[in-house]
Amino acid sequence: MARLTATEPFIHPECEIAGSTFGAYVEIGKGSRVNNSHFGDYSYCDRYADIANAQIGKFANIAAFSRIGATDHPLHTASLHHFLYRSEDYWQDAGRDEAFFAHRKSRTAHIGHDTWIGAGAMVKPMITLGHGAVVAAGAVVTKDVEPYTMVAGTPAKPLRLRQPRDIADRLIALAWWDWDHDALRAALNDFRALSADAFLEKYET
Numbered sequence: 266m267a268r269l270t271a272t273e274p275f276i277h278p279e280c281e282i283a284g285s286t287f288g289a290y291v292e293i294g295k296g297s298r299v300n301n302s303h304f305g306d307y308s309y310c311d312r313y314a315d316i317a318n319a320q321i322g323k324f325a326n327i328a329a330f331s332r333i334g335a336t337d338h339p340l341h342t343a344s345l346h347h348f349l350y351r352s353e354d355y356w357q358d359a360g361r362d363e364a365f366f367a368h369r370k371s372r373t374a375h376i377g378h379d380t381w382i383g384a385g386a387m388v389k390p391m392i393t394l395g396h397g398a399v400v401a402a403g404a405v406v407t408k409d410v411e412p413y414t415m416v417a418g419t420p421a422k423p424l425r426l427r428q429p430r431d432i433a434d435r436l437i438a439l440a441w442w443d444w445d446h447d448a449l450r451a452a453l454n455d456f457r458a459l460s461a462d463a464f465l466e467k468y469e470t
Contacts, residue, residue: 271446274304277312289446294329301370302334305378307442318370318390322378323442328402332387334374339365377412378442396437399427412437428461435465 269275271289276282281298288306293299295312302319310316310327318334327333338345350366352359372390376382380394383402388394395412404421413433415424428436444452455464 288323311384318372319374319376319388321376322380322396324379325376326381327376328382328384328386330385331382333376333382334372334390335387336369337372337390396442397427397433432461432465435469436461439465439469441468 269290269292274287274291274293276293277295277297279296280293281300282293283299284301285299285303287293287304288308290307291304292309293304294310294314297310297312297314298316299310299314300317302316302321304310304321305323305325307323308321308325308327310331311329313330314327315332316327316334317336321327321333339349342349348355350362353361369390374388374390375393376388377394377396377398379396380398380400382388382394382400383404385402386400386404386406388400388406392406393409394400394406395410395414397413398410399415400406400410400421401415401417401424403419404417405419406416407420410416410421411423413427413430413436415427416422417424426433441449441452449456452468455467459467
């Protein structure tokens with residue numbers, strides 16, 4: 266029997282999940298924290314990922330100890346400490362700053378289909394990773410990443426293209442990530458054996 270299913274995410278022990286939804290065949294690694302986020306079909310995160318306020322496409326590969334949508338502290342006020350907005354933790358007669366939390370929640374990161382975020386990488390709030398993008402281990406992404414582009418460094422900068430632009434455009438048009446489960450299984454050997462160019466030549470109509 267297959268370990269992953271279309272009906273329930275496979276959530277490993279010690280995870281903290283709040284306000285989040287999951288598509289089919291999703292896996293959440295041990296000790297990960299997922300808040301106010303959505304995982305598209307077949308996407309997964311490895312151990313101790315920390316993901317907040319994110320819309321994650323299908324077939325996203327999120328490595329261990331990575332962080333998406335890392336929340337910010339206020340920089341324009343006299344202090345940036347928790348006591349400003351988590352005030353109920355410090356005083357019985359003070360409530361939390363709901364406007365601040367609503368602002369945080371609105372700053373959504375968007376992760377495209379068939380992406381790879383390397384171990385220990387960070388994707389800041391409101392960043393978009395295009396379909397097919399790759400983020401190197403340890404990178405800090407502070408600007409949007411074009412489709413099928415590989416980035417590395419702190420702050421992350423383009424390293425090279427994962428696929429030539431014409432191939433990337435054709436893969437996006439093919440949108441194989443929208444194929445149903447049976448179609449993916451039928452094409453599995455070709456996914457494994459064919460180059461992207463050869464795959465496109467066989468499956469483009």
